[in-house]
Amino acid sequence: MIHRVLPSNRAWPLHDAAATRAIEEAAQRALPPHTLMARAGLAVARLALAVAPHARHAWVVAGGGNNGGDGLVAARHLAAAGRPVTVSLFGDVDRLPADARQAHEAAVAAGVPFSTEMPAHTDLVIDGLLGLGVRHPLRDETARTIERINATGLDVLSIDLPSGLPADTGAAPGQPVVRARHTLSLLSLKPGLFTADGRDQTGELWFDDLGVTVDRPPDALLSGPPRLADRRHAQHKGSFGDLIVIGGAAGMGGAATLAARAALAAGAGRVFVARLGVDGRTMDELRPESMLREAAELVQPDRLRHSTVVCGCGGGRAIARWLPAVLADAMKLVLDADALNAIAASAALRALLTNRADRGLPTVLTPHPLEAARLAGSTAADVQADRLAVAGRLARALACTVLLKGSGTVIASPGATPLVNPTGNARLGSAGSGDVLAGWLGGLWSAQRDWTGVEAASAAAWLHGRAAESGDQRLPLPASDLIGFLAAALR
Structure with missing residues (x-):
C-alpha cells in the first residue's frame, strides 16, 4: 500500500543503504523470483496514474540496475492502461541484473516503445536512473542525463530516491541531483530523503513497503509529534519549574528576550533573564511575566541546581565568564x-x-552547522556532508544530546537511535529563530518535568517546525511572530 509520508503525524523508521539492501536480499530469498520488482513497478505505475491522471505521454528514464527495472515494469503497466509511454534505457541490456533483464524482456514483448530521445508531448518523467545505486562522482553520461531531466522543467516521479541523492546523507555537493515533484520510496524510508538536500530534491514523498515486514532495528527515526502531559487542576506555577535565560550581552538583548518569551509560551512556571548587558530596562513590556535580573543574582549554585537554564542566546564574549558555574550546577541545561x-x-x-x-x-x-563545525574541529561543509554522523559523534564526544539545526534537524544522544525532524521550512531562516528554539526547548523541558533531553529536543524541534508551516509559506517569518505560531502549534 502506498502511504503519503509528509506532513506526518507519526514516527517512521529509517534505514540506510546497507540496511535496505539487506532487507531486499532477505525478501528476495523469501519470495518467488521477480516478485519484488513486479510489486515495485506496479506501485510506481499506480502512483503515476494518481498524480498525473491527464498526462499525455510519460517518459521513463531507466538506468542499468534494478531501479531501471522498476521503471521498465511501470512502463509496461502504463502501456497496458492505455497511456502513451516511452522508455530510454541508459544501460547495456546484456549486463542488466536478472530481475531487470526479465522486466526488459516483458516490456519489449508488450510492445513498449524505446527511444534515446524524450518523446513529444511528454508531461511526466519517471526517474528510474539510479535510485539506491548512486555512486559519487557520477559518470559524465549519468550527470548529463540528470541535467537533461532537470532541464525539461516537467513533473518528475523518482523511484526510491531522486537520482544522484545519497540515501544515507542527502548531501551531494557539486553533483547534479534530479529535482523530483514526487518520490516513491520502496521497501524502506532512507535518512537522506529528510535531511541536507533531501527535502528540496524529493518533492512530495510517498512510501510502499511492497508487502515486506522489516524485523531489523532502524538506523534512525523520523520523529513524530510530542505527547504532552495534561495540566492538572491543582497544579501551580511551581509545578512547571523555574527557567533562567543567560544571555543578552551589549547590543544583543533581543536574543535573550526572544528566548525568554518562547520559554513562557512553552509553559515554564517562572522565567528569569540574567542580563549580560545593561539596557536600562527593568522589565519586558510585552511579557512582563519575565523577570529581568543581574547575572550575578541568578548564577548562584542554589538557583541553578533547581532550574532549567538556557545559556548563550546573544551572550557574546561575556558568556564565557558565567559558563563554569552554569556547567557545574545547572539542573537541566540548554546551550546555544x-x-x-x-x-x-x-x-x-x-x-x-x-x-x-x-x-x-x-x-x-x-x-x-557552523557552530557544530567549531565543536567538531571541522568545517560547515563537512557537517552538512553527513549530518547524522556528525551529530552522533558530537553527542558521544561531549556526552550530551545534540540538536543539529538545519533542513532535517538531527537529534542525537549517546546510546540512542538518532532522530530526524520532519517539520519546518525556510521560513525558520530568520534572525532570532534559533533563540526562540532554545527558549522553547527549555520551556518545554521545564514544564514537562519527567522528559529526557532527547524528548525535550525532539518535541521542541517538531513544534518549532510545525509553527513555521502555518501561514503563507512565501512570506518571511520574523522570530518574534514565530512565538505566537508556536503557542498555536502547542495547542
Whole structure:
C-alpha cells in the first residue's frame, strides 16, 4: 500500500543503504523470483496514474540496475492502461541484473516503445536512473542525463530516491541531483530523503513497503509529534519549574528576550533573564511575566541546581565568564550560540561539559552547522556532508544530546537511535529563530518535568517546525511572530 509520508503525524523508521539492501536480499530469498520488482513497478505505475491522471505521454528514464527495472515494469503497466509511454534505457541490456533483464524482456514483448530521445508531448518523467545505486562522482553520461531531466522543467516521479541523492546523507555537493515533484520510496524510508538536500530534491514523498515486514532495528527515526502531559487542576506555577535565560550581552538583548518569551509560551512556571548587558530596562513590556535580573543574582549554585537554564542566546564574549558555574550546577541545561562557541574554544569548558553526564546532569546543545563545525574541529561543509554522523559523534564526544539545526534537524544522544525532524521550512531562516528554539526547548523541558533531553529536543524541534508551516509559506517569518505560531502549534 502506498502511504503519503509528509506532513506526518507519526514516527517512521529509517534505514540506510546497507540496511535496505539487506532487507531486499532477505525478501528476495523469501519470495518467488521477480516478485519484488513486479510489486515495485506496479506501485510506481499506480502512483503515476494518481498524480498525473491527464498526462499525455510519460517518459521513463531507466538506468542499468534494478531501479531501471522498476521503471521498465511501470512502463509496461502504463502501456497496458492505455497511456502513451516511452522508455530510454541508459544501460547495456546484456549486463542488466536478472530481475531487470526479465522486466526488459516483458516490456519489449508488450510492445513498449524505446527511444534515446524524450518523446513529444511528454508531461511526466519517471526517474528510474539510479535510485539506491548512486555512486559519487557520477559518470559524465549519468550527470548529463540528470541535467537533461532537470532541464525539461516537467513533473518528475523518482523511484526510491531522486537520482544522484545519497540515501544515507542527502548531501551531494557539486553533483547534479534530479529535482523530483514526487518520490516513491520502496521497501524502506532512507535518512537522506529528510535531511541536507533531501527535502528540496524529493518533492512530495510517498512510501510502499511492497508487502515486506522489516524485523531489523532502524538506523534512525523520523520523529513524530510530542505527547504532552495534561495540566492538572491543582497544579501551580511551581509545578512547571523555574527557567533562567543567560544571555543578552551589549547590543544583543533581543536574543535573550526572544528566548525568554518562547520559554513562557512553552509553559515554564517562572522565567528569569540574567542580563549580560545593561539596557536600562527593568522589565519586558510585552511579557512582563519575565523577570529581568543581574547575572550575578541568578548564577548562584542554589538557583541553578533547581532550574532549567538556557545559556548563550546573544551572550557574546561575556558568556564565557558565567559558563563554569552554569556547567557545574545547572539542573537541566540548554546551550546555544555563543555558549557553544566559548566551549569550542576552551578545553577547560569542554571538560566541564562532558563531566555533567557523569554527575547525572542532562545537557542539550543546539548548534547550527557552523557552530557544530567549531565543536567538531571541522568545517560547515563537512557537517552538512553527513549530518547524522556528525551529530552522533558530537553527542558521544561531549556526552550530551545534540540538536543539529538545519533542513532535517538531527537529534542525537549517546546510546540512542538518532532522530530526524520532519517539520519546518525556510521560513525558520530568520534572525532570532534559533533563540526562540532554545527558549522553547527549555520551556518545554521545564514544564514537562519527567522528559529526557532527547524528548525535550525532539518535541521542541517538531513544534518549532510545525509553527513555521502555518501561514503563507512565501512570506518571511520574523522570530518574534514565530512565538505566537508556536503557542498555536502547542495547542
